[in-house]
Amino acid sequence: MPDLDFRAAVTRARPAAQPAAEPAEAVATREVNFYYGSRQVLFDITLTAPEREILALIGPSGCGKSTFLRTLNRMNDTIPNTRLTGVVRVEGEDIYAPGADPIALRRRVGLIFQRSNPFPFSIRDNVAYGLKVNGLAKRKADRDAAVERSLQLAGLWDEVKDRLDTPAHALSGGQQQRLCIARALAIEPRILLMDEPASALDPIATSRIEELALELKTRYTIIIVTHNLQQAARISDRTAFFLSGRLVETAPTQQLFTNPGRKETEDYLTGRFG
Amino acid sequence: MAAASASTFVPPRQRRRLRRRLTDGLGWTVSTVAFLLLGAATISIFWAIAARGAHALHLAIFTQVTQGTAGGLLNAIEGTLLLAVGGLLLAIPPGMAAGIFLAEFGASRFAPVLRFMSDVLVGLPSIVVGYFVYIVAVVDLGWGFSALAGAIALAIISLPYITRTSEMAFRQVPADMRDAARALGATDGHVILRICLPIAASSVLTGVLLALAISVGETAPLLYTAGWSNYTWNGHLTHEPVGYLTYAIWAFITEPFQSAHALAYAAALLVSAFVLVISIASRMLMAASRRHSR
Numbered sequence: 005m006p007d008l009d010f011r012a013a014v015t016r017a018r019p020a021a022q023p024a025a026e027p028a029e030a031v032a033t034r035e036v037n038f039y040y041g042s043r044q045v046l047f048d049i050t051l052t053a054p055e056r057e058i059l060a061l062i063g064p065s066g067c068g069k070s071t072f073l074r075t076l077n078r079m080n081d082t083i084p085n086t087r088l089t090g091v092v093r094v095e096g097e098d099i100y101a102p103g104a105d106p107i108a109l110r111r112r113v114g115l116i117f118q119r120s121n122p123f124p125f126s127i128r129d130n131v132a133y134g135l136k137v138n139g140l141a142k143r144k145a146d147r148d149a150a151v152e153r154s155l156q157l158a159g160l161w162d163e164v165k166d167r168l169d170t171p172a173h174a175l176s177g178g179q180q181q182r183l184c185i186a187r188a189l190a191i192e193p194r195i196l197l198m199d200e201p202a203s204a205l206d207p208i209a210t211s212r213i214e215e216l217a218l219e220l221k222t223r224y225t226i227i228i229v230t231h232n233l234q235q236a237a238r239i240s241d242r243t244a245f246f247l248s249g250r251l252v253e254t255a256p257t258q259q260l261f262t263n264p265g266r267k268e269t270e271d272y273l274t275g276r277f278g
Numbered sequence: 279m280a281a282a283s284a285s286t287f288v289p290p291r292q293r294r295r296l297r298r299r300l301t302d303g304l305g306w307t308v309s310t311v312a313f314l315l316l317g318a319a320t321i322s323i324f325w326a327i328a329a330r331g332a333h334a335l336h337l338a339i340f341t342q343v344t345q346g347t348a349g350g351l352l353n354a355i356e357g358t359l360l361l362a363v364g365g366l367l368l369a370i371p372p373g374m375a376a377g378i379f380l381a382e383f384g385a386s387r388f389a390p391v392l393r394f395m396s397d398v399l400v401g402l403p404s405i406v407v408g409y410f411v412y413i414v415a416v417v418d419l420g421w422g423f424s425a426l427a428g429a430i431a432l433a434i435i436s437l438p439y440i441t442r443t444s445e446m447a448f449r450q451v452p453a454d455m456r457d458a459a460r461a462l463g464a465t466d467g468h469v470i471l472r473i474c475l476p477i478a479a480s481s482v483l484t485g486v487l488l489a490l491a492i493s494v495g496e497t498a499p500l501l502y503t504a505g506w507s508n509y510t511w512n513g514h515l516t517h518e519p520v521g522y523l524t525y526a527i528w529a530f531i532t533e534p535f536q537s538a539h540a541l542a543y544a545a546a547l548l549v550s551a552f553v554l555v556i557s558i559a560s561r562m563l564m565a566a567s568r569r570h571s572r
Binding site for chain 1: 452454473
């Protein structure tokens with residue numbers, strides 16, 4: 005029997021009723037295998053992320069969940085000697101098809117990193133960077149509006165609106181991470197990938213990020229990698245459990261935490277390993 | 279034997295402490311001596327140059343051109359700046375491009391070859407570079423002793439320094455900055471020019487200043503390429519020799535005239551002061567960029 009705490013967290017986080025109809029798929033993978041050189045790190049991952057839901061990827065360190073996350077916006081392309089087989093569809097489009105453009109893909113699929121990584125520019129320039137790169141909002145007024153909107157979405161506007169031109173590194177760790185979220189939101193992605201976005205933050209900053217994820221869910225599809233099981237239970241709609249590069253099980257979060265279908269999942273959730 | 283050793287017995291812990299203090303003292307002595315030697319050499323050189331140079335440094339040095347072995351050094355000051363800055367302008371584009379290539383595409387098969395050639399260039403005697411430019415530019419192309427030939431010789435000498443510091447500067451850009459930019463849909467070119475370049479700029483500039491200091495102090499590659507002129511530069515890139523400070527040192531110190539010696543001392547002081555100022559500037563720049571990156 006899994007720990008009762010998870011059930012409590014799930015019930016707290018879910019006051020609304022479940023949607024009746026099955027929502028559209030934002031991301032769908034089929035039999036994805038991934039290799040670093042000759043070492044295979046992902047085995048036949050078939051997984052779907054429904055639109056405007058939060059999908060949590062959990063599992064012990066080195067289970068491949070971050071690698072999987074990065075196959076979804078082709079960030080692994082930047083690592084030499086890697087290879088992928090299988091199909092990854094983002095909003096129905098095969099993103100590894102010959103001729104598919106990883107640059108255009110990354111505009112649609114934002115990524116938030118484990119450690120906040122603002123550029124050594126001002127707060128404003130950080131948020132505006134994606135716009136400039138993609139040739140969006142060329143007029144200054146449009147750009148300023150996009151910067152404000154993104155910072156508001158990221159819940160940072162009120163804290164920084166009077167000092168948009170100060171260096172981003174002057175912000176606290178939690179603020180920096182929300183700035184990175186604002187930066188990703190500025191180019192209006194459809195899907196937001198988060199790679200343990202709160203693992204380096206204190207509990208208060210972490211809860212801000214979690215609240216933010218829940219708010220953003222109404223507009224974006226979110227796929228979040230997390231080590232923190234409570235966090236997955238608190239915020240996600242579906243949870244996928246990875247172990248040694250394989251997807252053990254994926255289920256609605258409440259079900260996975262209270263009544264896991266597989267022995268490995270139960271062992272992991274009850275802390276018998278990992 | 280047993281009795282003797284018993285009488286001089288030192289407990290192991292104390293013996294260890296004694297040994298530690300000895301090595302500590304030895305280390306400090308060696309460092310202090312090294313520091314004093316280095317400091318003494320630097321200070322005595324600058325003292326000798328300053329003592330003689332200050333004597334020779336008149337306002338006329340800066341306002342008049344050289345007349346034979348007398349007059350001022352205006353032509354040489356101007357020529358030194360012209361050659362050094364010209365050399366940098368020629369060396370910065372290819373040097374930075376090579377450095378960026380090595381840093382960003384270091385896995386390429388071409389990279390080790392480029393790095394090796396750059397290393398060879400550092401070790402090449404500067405007089406050989408002068409000789410090479412003399413053959414190619416001064417004689418074969420028929421430019422004669424000229425500003426352009428001198429600047430090219432200095433550019434060849436600066437090139438590997440600029441390449442190496444650019445490579446280091448770009449390598450030091452944290453990987454998560456590149457990842458962040460790529461995740462926002464930046465192309466390789468955009469990552470290099472809009473993210474890495476601003477972050478690496480101050481380190482690159484440090485390398486450029488180092489190259490400038492080296493160029494200002496070079497003599498051998500200019501002897502064959504720039505020639506010497508008593509007049510200020512007339513704007514011609516070729517077919518017109520230019521003067522420069524190190525020539526004044528090299529040529530005038532062996533002349534049997536007081537006025538020539540004075541010019542040589544003044545030139546030596548000016549070159550040294552210039553190099554010192556550049557070194558201090560690059561130090562300050564490095565310290566500032568370190569503070570900035572915190």
